[in-house]
Amino acid sequence: MxxxxxxxxxxxxxxxxxxxxxxxxxxxxxxxxxxxxxxxxxxxxxxxxxxxxxxxxxxxxxxxxxxxxxxxxxxxxxxxxxxxxxxxxxxxxxxxYTRGDDIGAIPVDHRCSTCDGRVEATYVDERVTVRCTDCDRTFLDAGIPPGVLEGYDDADLPEVADRYVGSLLAQARRGFCMSCQGRMEPHLSVGADDPRTDDVFEEPQAVYGCARCREKIVTGIGMAYLDHPAVVSFYYDHGVDLSQPFLWGTAWHDKPTLSVVADDPLRAAIDFEVEDETLTLTIDEGLEVHGVERSPAP
Structure with missing residues (x-):
């Protein structure tokens, strides 16, 4: 993802x-x-x-x-x-289920949404990575148990990884830890200078941390709203079905952008742009949506 x-x-x-x-x-x-x-x-x-x-x-x-x-x-x-x-x-x-060797590099059908370069998937030491070979943009970096891949051919790695990680993210969005089933607490990290969190990220991220164990899921901000009805319908109106695999090739071709619009309490605007339209979600520090607006893209 x-x-x-x-x-x-x-x-x-x-x-x-x-x-x-x-x-x-x-x-x-x-x-x-x-x-x-x-x-x-x-x-x-x-x-x-x-x-x-x-x-x-x-x-x-x-x-x-x-x-x-x-x-x-x-x-x-x-x-x-x-x-x-x-x-x-x-x-x-x-x-x-254990493998005697690693997998890779497996070509991914979709081109890089940043530079139109070639995208490859690898599975090394129980970790899958989907990355552009030209600009080195990473689309997916996740630990996957070997048993998830049992019964699949190596060429199936990108799709299997996408579906598996998508299921983990969906579970986190609904508030349950993938490791201990404890309560996941979401928060917005707005970047390296964010005073509200100890996390340091170059770009805005959605962070899900378990209140019981130290499990943590970190993902691009757009992925936090993958199943939000306004986002789903917005992309569907533009011919993109967010329920389909390989989201790095079909959705977020231009990554959603985030800007802070208020500090106390924190409010941020996420802009999803497709063709000539923009969908804007206004969110808070806990990733709750407080406003939705659709308008022609600037």
């Missing part, structure tokens, strides 16, 4: 350390995975033990008891996996 940079920096507290310690055993992981493989109905103690393959009933009961409550639910019908257990299995599967 234009100007996007997705980073992950976990900061587990004591509760998280306790949770991970409960899973530091192959038998316990096998229990969680067995329950995930049978989500339609609870499993009895004996059924679950048979699927895990532990002959010693006492040993199995000990490990199952450690998981019950946090990762496993016990009822009269038997044992079921809890949402926390699903998260563990999902993380295992996301990292289970």
């Amino acid at each position: 234009p100007g996007s940079d997705f980073t992950l920096a976990a900061d587990p507290d004591g509760d998280a350390e306790d949770a991970f310690s409960l899973l530091a055993d192959e038998t316990r992981l096998a229990i969680v995975r067995a329950l995930a493989a049978s989500p339609r109905e609870p499993l009895s103690f004996s059924e679950l033990r048979d699927r895990v393959g532990v002959a010693d009933s006492g040993r199995f009961n000990y490990h199952l008891g450690k998981l019950t409550g946090r990762f496993v639910k016990k009822s009269e019908e038997g044992y079921e996996i809890r949402l926390a257990g699903w998260a563990v299995v999902g993380a295992i599967l996301a990292g289970a």
